[in-house]
Amino acid sequence: MNMQDELQKIAGEIRDFIAADTFPASISPEYLKDAVTDYPLRGGKRLRPALVLWSCGLLGGDIAKAFPAAAAVEIYHNWTLVHDDIIDDDDYRRGQPTTHCNLGKYAAAVLPGAGREFGRNFAILAGDIQQGWAANTLLKSEEYGVSPAVVLAMSRRLHEQLNCELISGEALDVEFAARDIASVSVAEVEKMLYLKTGALLRFCVEAGASIALNDSSYSDPRLLKLAEFAAQAGVAFQLRDDWLGIFGDAEKLGKPIGADLTERKPTVMLLKAFELLSPSGADELRNLLGSSITPEIIRRARYLLSESGAADYASGRAAELSAQARENLESFPDNCYRKLLSDLLEYLTARSV
Amino acid sequence: MNMQDELQKIAGEIRDFIAADTFPASISPEYLKDAVTDYPLRGGKRLRPALVLWSCGLLGGDIAKAFPAAAAVEIYHNWTLVHDDIIDDDDYRRGQPTTHCNLGKYAAAVLPGAGREFGRNFAILAGDIQQGWAANTLLKSEEYGVSPAVVLAMSRRLHEQLNCELISGEALDVEFAARDIASVSVAEVEKMLYLKTGALLRFCVEAGASIALNDSSYSDPRLLKLAEFAAQAGVAFQLRDDWLGIFGDAEKLGKPIGADLTERKPTVMLLKAFELLSPSGADELRNLLGSSITPEIIRRARYLLSESGAADYASGRAAELSAQARENLESFPDNCYRKLLSDLLEYLTARSV
Numbered sequence: 022m023n024m025q026d027e028l029q030k031i032a033g034e035i036r037d038f039i040a041a042d043t044f045p046a047s048i049s050p051e052y053l054k055d056a057v058t059d060y061p062l063r064g065g066k067r068l069r070p071a072l073v074l075w076s077c078g079l080l081g082g083d084i085a086k087a088f089p090a091a092a093a094v095e096i097y098h099n100w101t102l103v104h105d106d107i108i109d110d111d112d113y114r115r116g117q118p119t120t121h122c123n124l125g126k127y128a129a130a131v132l133p134g135a136g137r138e139f140g141r142n143f144a145i146l147a148g149d150i151q152q153g154w155a156a157n158t159l160l161k162s163e164e165y166g167v168s169p170a171v172v173l174a175m176s177r178r179l180h181e182q183l184n185c186e187l188i189s190g191e192a193l194d195v196e197f198a199a200r201d202i203a204s205v206s207v208a209e210v211e212k213m214l215y216l217k218t219g220a221l222l223r224f225c226v227e228a229g230a231s232i233a234l235n236d237s238s239y240s241d242p243r244l245l246k247l248a249e250f251a252a253q254a255g256v257a258f259q260l261r262d263d264w265l266g267i268f269g270d271a272e273k274l275g276k277p278i279g280a281d282l283t284e285r286k287p288t289v290m291l292l293k294a295f296e297l298l299s300p301s302g303a304d305e306l307r308n309l310l311g312s313s314i315t316p317e318i319i320r321r322a323r324y325l326l327s328e329s330g331a332a333d334y335a336s337g338r339a340a341e342l343s344a345q346a347r348e349n350l351e352s353f354p355d356n357c358y359r360k361l362l363s364d365l366l367e368y369l370t371a372r373s374v
Numbered sequence: 375m376n377m378q379d380e381l382q383k384i385a386g387e388i389r390d391f392i393a394a395d396t397f398p399a400s401i402s403p404e405y406l407k408d409a410v411t412d413y414p415l416r417g418g419k420r421l422r423p424a425l426v427l428w429s430c431g432l433l434g435g436d437i438a439k440a441f442p443a444a445a446a447v448e449i450y451h452n453w454t455l456v457h458d459d460i461i462d463d464d465d466y467r468r469g470q471p472t473t474h475c476n477l478g479k480y481a482a483a484v485l486p487g488a489g490r491e492f493g494r495n496f497a498i499l500a501g502d503i504q505q506g507w508a509a510n511t512l513l514k515s516e517e518y519g520v521s522p523a524v525v526l527a528m529s530r531r532l533h534e535q536l537n538c539e540l541i542s543g544e545a546l547d548v549e550f551a552a553r554d555i556a557s558v559s560v561a562e563v564e565k566m567l568y569l570k571t572g573a574l575l576r577f578c579v580e581a582g583a584s585i586a587l588n589d590s591s592y593s594d595p596r597l598l599k600l601a602e603f604a605a606q607a608g609v610a611f612q613l614r615d616d617w618l619g620i621f622g623d624a625e626k627l628g629k630p631i632g633a634d635l636t637e638r639k640p641t642v643m644l645l646k647a648f649e650l651l652s653p654s655g656a657d658e659l660r661n662l663l664g665s666s667i668t669p670e671i672i673r674r675a676r677y678l679l680s681e682s683g684a685a686d687y688a689s690g691r692a693a694e695l696s697a698q699a700r701e702n703l704e705s706f707p708d709n710c711y712r713k714l715l716s717d718l719l720e721y722l723t724a725r726s727v
Contacts, residue, residue: 044534049542050549104502108495134552134638142461142548145498146541149457149505153537156509160530169522176529177513181397184506188499189402195495196403199487285487 022357024364031074031091032067038092044154052127056120056147057154060099063115069094071365072225076247078358082233086166090175090228093158097179098221100151101187107144108195120144156180159228167232174237175228183224190216197287202310203295205287211256211338214289219255226251246349250362253346257370260339263288265372267322268332279314282322289338294331302329343370375710377717384427384444385420391445397507405480409473409500410507413452416468422447424718425578429600431711435586439519443528443581446511450532451574453504458544460494460501473497509533512581520585527590528581536577543569550640555663556648558640564609564691567642572608579604599702603715606699610723613692616641618725620675621685632667635675642691647684655682696723 039061048054070091077087105111106119113119118126124147125140132139159179163172193213197205230244231237263281267290271278281288295303306325309318326332346366353359392414401407423444430440458464459472466472471479477500478493485492512532516525546566550558583597584590616634620643624631634641648656659678662671679685699719706712 044538047535047538047542050545053542053545104498107498108491110491128552132549132552133554136552138461138463139548139552143545145457145460146545148502150537150541152502152505153509153533156506157530157533160526160533163526169526172526173513173516173522177510180506180510180513182400184503185397185400188503189400189406192403192406192496192499195492196485199481199485199489199492201486 022361024361024368027361028066028068028071031071032064034088035067035070035092035095036062036064038088039096042092042154042158044157045150048150052124053143053147053150056103056124056143057150059120059123059147060102060114061096061151061154063117065095065115067095068365068369069098069221069225071361072222072251073229075358075361075365076226076229077233078229079247079353079356079362080230080233080243082229083166086162087229087232089158089161089165090167090232093155093161093179094221094225094228096151096158097155097183100148100155101191103144103148103151105191107141107148108191120147162232168235168237170237171231171235174239175231178224178227178239183220186216186220190214190218190220193217198284200287202285202287202292202307205292207289207292207296210287210289210292214256214259215252218259219252222251222255223248243353246352250346250349250366253342253349254366254369257339257342257346260289260335260342261370261372263290264332264335264339267319267326277314279319279322282310282318283312283314285310288335290326290331290335293334294326294329297329297331297334298325339370346370375714377714377721380714381419381421381424384424385417387441388420388423388445388448389415389417391441392449395445395507395511397510398503401503405477406496406500406503409456409477409496410503412473412476412500413455413467414449414504414507416470418448418468420448421718421722422451422574422578424714425575425604426582428711428714428718429579429582430586431582432600432706432709432715433583433586433596435582436519439515440582440585442511442514442518443520443585446508446514446532447574447578447581449504449511450508450536453501453508454540454544454574456497456501456504460497461544461548473500515585521588521590523590524584524588527592528584531577531580531592536573539569539573543567543571543573546570551637553640555638555640555645555660558645560642560645560649563640563642563645567609567612568605571612572605575604575608576601596706599705603699603702603719606695606702607719607722610692610695610699613642613688613695614723614725616643617685617688617692620672620679630667632672632675635663635671636665636667638663641688643679643684643688646687647679647682650682650684650687651678692723699723 045054045057048057073087073091073094074084078084103120106114107121111119112122121140121144124143128135128139156179159176160172163169190213194217226247227244230247231239234241236244265274266281269278294306298306302325309322350362398407398410401410426440426444426447427437430437456473459467460474464472465475474493474497477496481488481492509532512529513525516522543566547570579600580597583600584592587594589597618627619634622631647659651659655678662675703715
């Protein structure tokens, strides 16, 4: 099976599943309902649902039972995006206006007394409903033949672990950007990357595994090994993402290079460079932060990050985590789902786009 | 049993239950964890937990089993307050600074790069974690002897019905204030009052009833009757609240009279007055809206609302709903819990404070 073909098939199935759900039907006003369904139906690669389904398949489970969980993680991912986009004050998501921008424009056109915060406020509410929608979709697993004990265990995990971890990750990401960069450590950032990205990937594979194994204790060694795989893949993906943000190709990526420098984002690579550079080199790098990006700034930043060894450090750490993830995956008997997960790992951690 | 004594006892028990919960332990950074536990531990009358426990007791259930559900509705109520306080830009809640104000002050003191939105953004995240905390606490009912089928049914209800209804109610409340007041109808406002307040009270009694009756279908006639009771009590409470906001005693209420006029809030009473007043009376009332409150404005508003019959209409509608709620309650066999619920209804709908 070709991974991209399978991903595309899953994307269609998940979209249909979400579109057919009557959950949003009773939401009013109408434009709030539209805001709730917008991101979940906007598309994206649906990597997280694929992780749920393929983990279930890897362990010999019936992937049809894992469909609600697969749709749930996608809706869950999307509510976090709606709130992140408010927090980061972003205008675009997947090439279209963000939820708070859409709602703000609607209000400006139609509601004479709406203040400037209206779009943000309604987007808070849209994300709040989506969080409930995600939890509800997971509970529907019971209708698809998952035992009540596993449904309850997955739901507990969603709230107790994923929710606390992922939101803590988002909070730390915002906090680091507001702190003096010299006070942030490489270890703190790597932990944040796990929380913000790895925790959800981990939840996905654990859900698939617990369904396949009918394991409500979350203690089967196979489930634990898959959890490690996902956490490692998540951090490796983020390290690669940060590297591409400086050394990637703007045209291939479809976004400008160097935004992390303008935002003074304390990435692993940047913090490592401050550790490794001479005082004068560190001063020069520090002076490149916070300004609008020019080709000369990119050239000097690339030079300092490469010469210091920081770029190699970040790439090397990503490669190390990716290799560990691969080792964990290869401990499972080979089947078509192991091949798909292996291709997905490659795609996440060795991509140039 | 004296209702106020019982309420006080429950308040202490719920506080202890929430304080002992390890759910928030893994949240970082530390000040986000503090924000998550702040409102749930700040107190309040804990009317909603009492509704869960007393409804369970009314139907002969073991109220010890209903404790997680009682704590869950309190945490649930509090996350909605955290987000409402952001949306309404309120500075105080129960006499102390709101969550977003506290977080904003913390950031201003400690984080050099935190922008003015920091407090609001972190309060969004605090409420997001609290929503998960509430759902998780409800799932813990299983550990207290509630059947998995009822736990799953209550949780579905939490997301599918309560979440959509309550958040739609908050959204409509915000929307109405932004619309031309002439375009808002009495029926729309009463529907919003049910959604914003009645829906959660209804969830409370349904949870208590489903635990007592071990009814995962939510179809027992006793459960349905209690649901009506709670929805009616919720709307009657809100109508009374709006009446007190104009005709109440500022000293007894502990808040200024007339804020609804300044905010041009389309209450049932105000909309009814516009229906009933002569064109010149309606013009005068319209001109009183939106300005800072003076004793003269209050005097004229009271006069117009009384003379038009709008004040009596709102009081009468509250009394009617309250009587219907009482009738529903009195269809149950008498026991100490029926007495407590009856006293609570009186307290909610006939209070002067």
